[in-house]
Amino acid sequence: MPRDGMRRPLVVQDSFLRQIDPRTKIALAVATSAAAGLPLPSLALVAACFVGLLVVADVARPAAAQLWRGRLWFAVLFLLDWVFVSLAFAALITLRLALLTSSCILIFATTTPDELRLAGERLGLPPRLAFAFATAFGSLGLMEREWRGILEAQQARGIESAPARTHWWELRGADLTRVAALVMPAIVLATQHAWAISEAAAARGFESPERRAYRVLRLRPVDHALLAATALLLGTSFLLR
Amino acid sequence: MTPLLEASQAAFHYPGREHAVGPFSLSVHGGELHHIRGPSGCGKSTFARMLAGLIPHLYHGTFSGAVQVDGQRTVDTPLWQLSGRVGLVGQNPAAQLLAATVRDEVLFGLENLGVSRAEMQTRLDATLDAFGLRSMADRDPHTLSGGEQQRLVLASIAARRPQVIILDEAFSMLDTRAAADIADHLQRLRREGTALLAFEHRLPQNGWREDARPHVLARAPLAEVSLPEWRRVAPWRLRVRNLAVTLGRRRVLEDIDLTLAGGRVVALLGANGAGKTTLLRALAGLQPFDGDIHDDSGGRHLGLCFQNPDQQIFNPTVRQEILFGNGGIDADLYGSALELSGLAPYEYTPPLLLSEGEKKRLALAILLTRPGLRGLCLDEPTLGQDDQHRRRIGRVVRHLAAAGYLCLVATHDVEWAAEWCDEFIRLHNGRIAAHRNATALRQPEDEERCHATV
Numbered sequence: 001m002p003r004d005g006m007r008r009p010l011v012v013q014d015s016f017l018r019q020i021d022p023r024t025k026i027a028l029a030v031a032t033s034a035a036a037g038l039p040l041p042s043l044a045l046v047a048a049c050f051v052g053l054l055v056v057a058d059v060a061r062p063a064a065a066q067l068w069r070g071r072l073w074f075a076v077l078f079l080l081d082w083v084f085v086s087l088a089f090a091a092l093i094t095l096r097l098a099l100l101t102s103s104c105i106l107i108f109a110t111t112t113p114d115e116l117r118l119a120g121e122r123l124g125l126p127p128r129l130a131f132a133f134a135t136a137f138g139s140l141g142l143m144e145r146e147w148r149g150i151l152e153a154q155q156a157r158g159i160e161s162a163p164a165r166t167h168w169w170e171l172r173g174a175d176l177t178r179v180a181a182l183v184m185p186a187i188v189l190a191t192q193h194a195w196a197i198s199e200a201a202a203a204r205g206f207e208s209p210e211r212r213a214y215r216v217l218r219l220r221p222v223d224h225a226l227l228a229a230t231a232l233l234l235g236t237s238f239l240l241r
Numbered sequence: 242m243t244p245l246l247e248a249s250q251a252a253f254h255y256p257g258r259e260h261a262v263g264p265f266s267l268s269v270h271g272g273e274l275h276h277i278r279g280p281s282g283c284g285k286s287t288f289a290r291m292l293a294g295l296i297p298h299l300y301h302g303t304f305s306g307a308v309q310v311d312g313q314r315t316v317d318t319p320l321w322q323l324s325g326r327v328g329l330v331g332q333n334p335a336a337q338l339l340a341a342t343v344r345d346e347v348l349f350g351l352e353n354l355g356v357s358r359a360e361m362q363t364r365l366d367a368t369l370d371a372f373g374l375r376s377m378a379d380r381d382p383h384t385l386s387g388g389e390q391q392r393l394v395l396a397s398i399a400a401r402r403p404q405v406i407i408l409d410e411a412f413s414m415l416d417t418r419a420a421a422d423i424a425d426h427l428q429r430l431r432r433e434g435t436a437l438l439a440f441e442h443r444l445p446q447n448g449w450r451e452d453a454r455p456h457v458l459a460r461a462p463l464a465e466v467s468l469p470e471w472r473r474v475a476p477w478r479l480r481v482r483n484l485a486v487t488l489g490r491r492r493v494l495e496d497i498d499l500t501l502a503g504g505r506v507v508a509l510l511g512a513n514g515a516g517k518t519t520l521l522r523a524l525a526g527l528q529p530f531d532g533d534i535h536d537d538s539g540g541r542h543l544g545l546c547f548q549n550p551d552q553q554i555f556n557p558t559v560r561q562e563i564l565f566g567n568g569g570i571d572a573d574l575y576g577s578a579l580e581l582s583g584l585a586p587y588e589y590t591p592p593l594l595l596s597e598g599e600k601k602r603l604a605l606a607i608l609l610t611r612p613g614l615r616g617l618c619l620d621e622p623t624l625g626q627d628d629q630h631r632r633r634i635g636r637v638v639r640h641l642a643a644a645g646y647l648c649l650v651a652t653h654d655v656e657w658a659a660e661w662c663d664e665f666i667r668l669h670n671g672r673i674a675a676h677r678n679a680t681a682l683r684q685p686e687d688e689e690r691c692h693a694t695v
Contacts, residue, residue, distance in 0.1 A: 011341070112340075112341035112342065112345070113340070113341050114340050114341055114342075114345045114349075135339065138339075138340075138341060141383060142335070142383065146552075149547075149549070149552050150552045150553075152522075152527055152547075153547045153549075153552035153553045154552075154553060155527065156525065156527060156544065156545050156547070157553060157565075157566065157607055157608070157611070158566050158611070159565075159566060177565075180555055181555050181565075183555075184554075184555035185551055185552050185553065185554060185555055188551050188554075188593065189549075189551055189552070192336075192551070193336060196331065196333065196336035196337060197336070197337075197339065198299065199290075199295055199299065199329070199331065199337075200331070200336070200337035200338075200339055200394075201339060201349075202295060202298070202299055202320050202321075202324060203293065203295070203324050203328060203329040203330075203398065204324060204328075204339075204349055204350035204353060204397060204398065204401065205321045205324045205325060205350060205353030205354060205401065206321065206353060207320070207321055207353075208321035208322075208353040208354070208355060209321075210321075210353070210354070210355025211352055211353050211355060212352060212355055212356070212357075212358070212361075213352055214348045214351070214352055214358060214361050214362075
């Protein structure tokens with residue numbers, strides 16, 4: 001059963017991006033990723049606009065949290081590039097990586113799995129694949145809880161997580177057994193979950209050829225405006241590079 | 242009158258299994274309530290899946306006999322068409338949730354019916370009102386309580402207006418209050434002409450038991466085995482003072498003061514979310530807490546047996562599973578644990594092939610071989626178990642208590658607690674609402690019995 005405090009909200013309900021068509025958000029994320037190929041001055045301009053959008057859309061916090069998780073990698077990359085190439089190159093590479101890492105937050109922090117599924121179908125994904133993708137995305141929280149449950153259950157019988165080893169040749173049989181003790185139940189539970197989802201979906205008529213979506217995706221003026229602004233910014237940046 | 246649903250000698254043979262499940266026959270008319278029960282492993286869930294058409298459409302194997310829905314054979318009818326007439330509600334509500342909001346959960350099934358948007362809106366509104374879900378329409382279903390989740394799953398099925406609803410252990414994970422709530426909604430659907438098939442070990446009490454047409458799926462009963470001599474532990478006490486637990490921003494347990502003695506079987510009762518599992522985890526040292534837990538024998542000697550044994554099982558045989566990490570245990574202790582848990586015939590069987598009840602007993606055997614153990618915390622050990630398995634668990638905890646162990650059992654199964662426990666603790670909103678002798682649970686008029694079985 002779910003417990004308060006053990007589940008973090010995945011979708012920021014107050015964001016204005018909640019009202020934007022998911023296809024527009026996908027286009028924004030793709031455009032942001034494409035901009036990663038720009039040289040530093042243009043890239044800095046796009047990055048500044050992107051950060052502005054994150055702040056206005058109230059998703060700066062989850063984006064920052066996502067970047068914070070990779071802080072070690074960013075720092076190592078920045079230092080190596082600075083030492084072996086130059087400060088400008090280090091800034092360029094790190095900024096590119098940060099932009100690529102955070103571009104998808106626009107979608108995932110403001111779109112529900114059902115909206116993603118609908119957008120996937122409208123973009124030509126087969127319904128079964130769109131459903132699988134949306135369900136996998138929606139099951140992340142559940143799988144995270146299951147994983148914590150496994151860790152705790154194994155800890156209760158004296159099996160701790162495998163200690164970190166610096167080199168692979170230091171791995172011992174006992175480490176591998178510990179890994180198996182965590183991974184095997186995870187595979188079993190994930191398979192059980194997948195079956196339960198399949199049965200639940202089949203019990204509600206999944207794959208009916210008569211299916212009609214309740215929501216209809218429609219690009220509104222605000223979507224067109226956002227897309228036009230993005231195209232303008234990206235086009236200008238490429239021309240100025 | 243043509244039955245809505247009819248099974249004639251329906252049987253299913255899973256690939257690689259020695260025996261087929263079935264054959265079963267059943268005939269269901271509108272508005273009827275059928276109670277199908279039988280021991281664990283007799284094929285109840287398989288039969289439910291055959292009736293819903295999931296078998297043979299979703300499962301590989303050999304299906305024989307026939308199931309007809311409204312005169313049409315399930316093998317010849319697409320699953321999406323069958324699901325419009327026969328709905329299936331499973332045991333674990335959280336595993337059946339498909340959408341990000343309560344509203345979308347109901348809409349998922351309606352969209353697949355192919356009705357107009359206006360019709361979807363009408364049915365959505367009617368369903369949200371009828372099942373009391375209006376106020377939570379925009380909530381994430383995973384944040385609801387277990388009872389609310391099961392109500393939502395039922396609402397999602399009922400919105401499609403099937404002629405038959407199959408309940409496969411749909412009540413087993415719910416506390417008595419939530420089960421009664423779901424039962425009331427189902428009775429309303431029945432009055433409107435929907436037939437109900439309940440595959441349950443026990444039915445809810447509010448009028449269902451008298452009303453149902455019983456069917457028993459038979460299987461050879463478990464042999465009553467004598468329990469082995471178990472090592473005795475010296476008398477000891479566990480004292481809990483001002484225990485409190487906070488999860489996130491919520492105070493889950495507060496002001497817990499308890500003194501429990503070895504040699505007692507104590508039931509931990511309370512509604513879903515009352516704090517039973519959290520208390521067990523704190524006592525077993527798995528949950529940080531404020532306050533004090535003092536074991537007068539020195540150290541911490543309580544072990545926790547988890548609700549879902551699949552979280553622990555990973556070895557290729559039962560023997561290796563029990564001995565893992567316990568290589569130094571003596572052969573007598575290993576043999577006794579195997580015998581006590583009734584798993585001696587399965588010593589070299591892969592644990593994943595055991596039934597749910599057997600897996601639960603394997604988890605118990607793993608715990609019993611832990612060095613220095615003086616007490617057990619069992620989380621819902623009888624959940625989804627038939628009467629024979631419930632009785633076996635009862636005998637095992639009494640046997641361990643006779644050897645001086647403290648057995649603390651969190652359960653919704655008040656009848657089991659009344660039969661096998663010495664005392665009970667009732668939690669309400671994270672506090673102890675009552676701590677009394679279990680005889681109160683055996684008296685129908687007692688206030689505590691009423692609290693527990695509402």
